[in-house]
Amino acid sequence: xxxxxQSPATLSVSPGxxxxxxxxxxxxxxxxxxxxxxxxxxxxRLLIYxxxxxxxxxxARFSGRGSxxxxxxxxxxxxxxxxxxxxxxxxxxxxxxxxxxxxxxDFK
Amino acid sequence: QMQLAQSGAEVKTxxxxxxxxxxxxxxxxxxxxxxxxxQAPGQPFEWMGWIVPFNGNTDHAQKFQDRVTITRxxxxxxxxxxxxxxxxxxxxxxxxxxSSSAEGAFDIWGQGTMVTVFS
Numbered sequence: 001x002x003x004x005x006q007s008p009a010t011l012s013v014s015p016g017x018x019x020x021x022x023x024x025x026x027x028x029x030x031x032x033x034x035x036x037x038x039x040x041x042x043x044x045r046l047l048i049y050x051x052x053x054x055x056x057x058x059x060a061r062f063s064g065r066g067s068x069x070x071x072x073x074x075x076x077x078x079x080x081x082x083x084x085x086x087x088x089x090x091x092x093x094x095x096x097x098x099x100x101x102x103x104x105x106d107f108k
Numbered sequence: 109q110m111q112l113a114q115s116g117a118e119v120k121t122x123x124x125x126x127x128x129x130x131x132x133x134x135x136x137x138x139x140x141x142x143x144x145x146x147q148a149p150g151q152p153f154e155w156m157g158w159i160v161p162f163n164g165n166t167d168h169a170q171k172f173q174d175r176v177t178i179t180r181x182x183x184x185x186x187x188x189x190x191x192x193x194x195x196x197x198x199x200x201x202x203x204x205x206x207s208s209s210a211e212g213a214f215d216i217w218g219q220g221t222m223v224t225v226f227s
Binding site for chain 1: 109111112152153154155158167169203205210211212213214215216217218219220
């Protein structure tokens with residue numbers, strides 16, 4: 001099983017600031033990496049797939065980069081609606097898809 | 109944001125079975141692969157299995173080999189997850205999610221169904 005490790009566990013950010021979230025895979029997943037946003041009581045939302053492709057309707061302030069084992073999600077100019085938990089997921093090792101433990105982005 | 113509609117919370121005793129449903133909107137049902145995942149408190153998401161609504165083919169994680177059943181009703185645009193012989197460690201939020209391709213990211217999700225198992 002590929003282990004996905006996210007850091008930091010919690011990121012405190014002020015509105016308008018930039019947030020940088022990291023995700024590391026225990027072995028290469030190529031670019032088969034997705035990022036999700038999850039708010040309490042809501043359905044998770046796909047933000048990024050193929051490591052860097054924004055999903056339909058996702059604002060341009062969300063961007064993803066990386067390949068192999070190191071990945072980054074960047075949120076430029078954080079908005080109030082962006083406070084949530086963010087998860088990375090590898091789908092390279094199908095069907096043994098695995099998720100990271102999440103990064104909670106909260107209000108500084 | 110389009111999403112899948114899941115059934116409500118369940119409270120179960122150990123050894124019993126649970127059943128969660130997942131209804132897809134509009135014409136998305138047969139154009140997606142539908143997956144079941146769960147997230148226990150403080151744990152990452154865990155993939156449990158999937159169904160191809162078009163033809164009913166299924167697959168599931170080895171961990172749930174003898175306990176999980178995934179079915180669908182095409183006329184109702186609904187998929188079902190059944191898990192038997194419940195244990196306390198099955199307490200989790202259960203999600204259905206859809207992917208456009210067989211091995212792709214999950215681009216549509218349900219809101220989750222909380223299942224609590226106690227002895």
